[in-house]
Amino acid sequence: MPDAEVEAALAHWAPRFIQNGVDYNDFVRTVQRIDTWDQWLPEWSRTADEQAELAAESDATGHRDTAGHAWRRAATDRHFGKFVWMVDLDLAAEAGRRSVEEMRAAHTRLDPTAERLEIAVDGSTAYANLRRPPGADRSPYVVLVPGLDSTKEEFFYFEQGFLDRGVATVSLDGPGQGETGVRLPIRPDYEVAVTPLLDALAARTDLDHDRIGLCGVSLGGYYAPRAAAFEPRVRAVAGISGPFCFGDMWDDLPPMTRQTFVVKSGAKDDAEGHRIASSLDLAGVCERITVPALYVTGAKDRLIPWQQTQRQAEETPHGTFVNYPEGNHGVSNMPYRARPLIADWMTDRLTGRG
Missing domain, CATH: 1.20.1440.110 (acylaminoacyl peptidase)
Known part of the structure; x- marks a missing residue:
């Protein structure tokens, strides 16, 4: 058993x-x-x-x-x-x-287009994977942001949905995530990684820097809206099952999730982890987002209550909220519905088709 x-x-x-x-x-x-x-x-x-x-x-x-x-x-x-x-x-x-x-x-x-990127961030290095649609001369691109326990290595199929629509992808390990998190702990101001990433990409002629999207999953659903509020080059943002304030559900999280946050935030114990988690708060932030924003979740999410994601949409001036009644955390039990929706929505905003 x-x-x-x-x-x-x-x-x-x-x-x-x-x-x-x-x-x-x-x-x-x-x-x-x-x-x-x-x-x-x-x-x-x-x-x-x-x-x-x-x-x-x-x-x-x-x-x-x-x-x-x-x-x-x-x-x-x-x-x-x-x-x-x-x-x-x-x-x-x-x-x-x-x-x-x-x-x-x-x-x-x-994928012969795939490239590994190294970006200077806050005295250390962040890592990302860039992939481009085959045959494209100058593509819009979307930065994909993992959550607490995910990394860029989890995104191969997620990336493919955008690539199939002519949008390049940059899957980023930011502070507390994957190989970047070995030296940089979790922090609330995720734009500290997104801004230098966009700076590093700015000289490339194979990417369209006037058409940049941002999409995050789970805790990345906090990071992406947070970065979009402070990074003016982002033209559209999507958050999937993200928290409005991560500390709100601390006591209801699985023990291994809390322990993971404690370790990746550099906290000394559960109490300090809760304090740091509470600093991941979008109060006063979503109202700064001026671009189209999509928030997607599932009503059966047992990790991040759907009301947390709904609040993100309600406090974002151009926010759209989609809640799948049978969806779980990340709507990963219904990828055939949620992922095409997100990829189509982002592509439409970056290409002007929608």
Whole structure:
């Protein structure tokens, strides 16, 4: 019988795994081997190793496409092994490093446009993945922002929805996220990462800097509106299942989510984590957003109550609110509805079609 942490992880996030590229059969086989939370990362790493072995074999026989998808699955499996797993921080960090390498291998084989970006942020370095629509000379682009426990390595399929519509993507690990978060802790002013990213991209002639979008998921659904309020180059923003004030639901979050925030914010304990979480507050911020803004959530979200996302829309001058009655957190149980809606809405605002 799985313990409480394993049951919570499956109850809250199982659809997200499949939505973002974990093979369903890998998912079933892996969770069948897990009874206790301390087994979570080791067993997901075992599954990732199997995919990496297939990738290496396919590389050796010259089958780049097969290898690329196997590397992608390895990266995603390994990411979900460590995503809220704070049991052994050294093991989690090693899994994060390998997930980055495996996704880079996937990009090399599957998308010749993909580039790894390094951006100077607050005396350190932030990292991002740029992908461009094939054949496009000068594309609008959208910056994709992860949440508390997600990273740019989770976004391969999310990116594809924009690429298919002619919009380039820049998936960013900001403070507290992925490999950037190793040195930069969570902070409320996420524009500290978005602004230098846009500065670094400004000289490129293959991107249209008059048509920039911003889209964030979960805690990224706080970060994206926050950055849009203070970064005038953003032309449209979308937030998915984002909190208005993250501290409001602190006591109702799963224990591993609170622990993840404590670690990634640099807090010394739960109480300080709650204090920092409460500083992630959009009071007085949403009213500064002057561009079109879309807020999407699900009425069955058990992590961020839908009313939090609704408040974002209500306090944004040009805010639109979409609430799927059967949707869960991130509406990851209905990707066939939510993701096309978001990609279409963003594309329309950046191209003038809508």
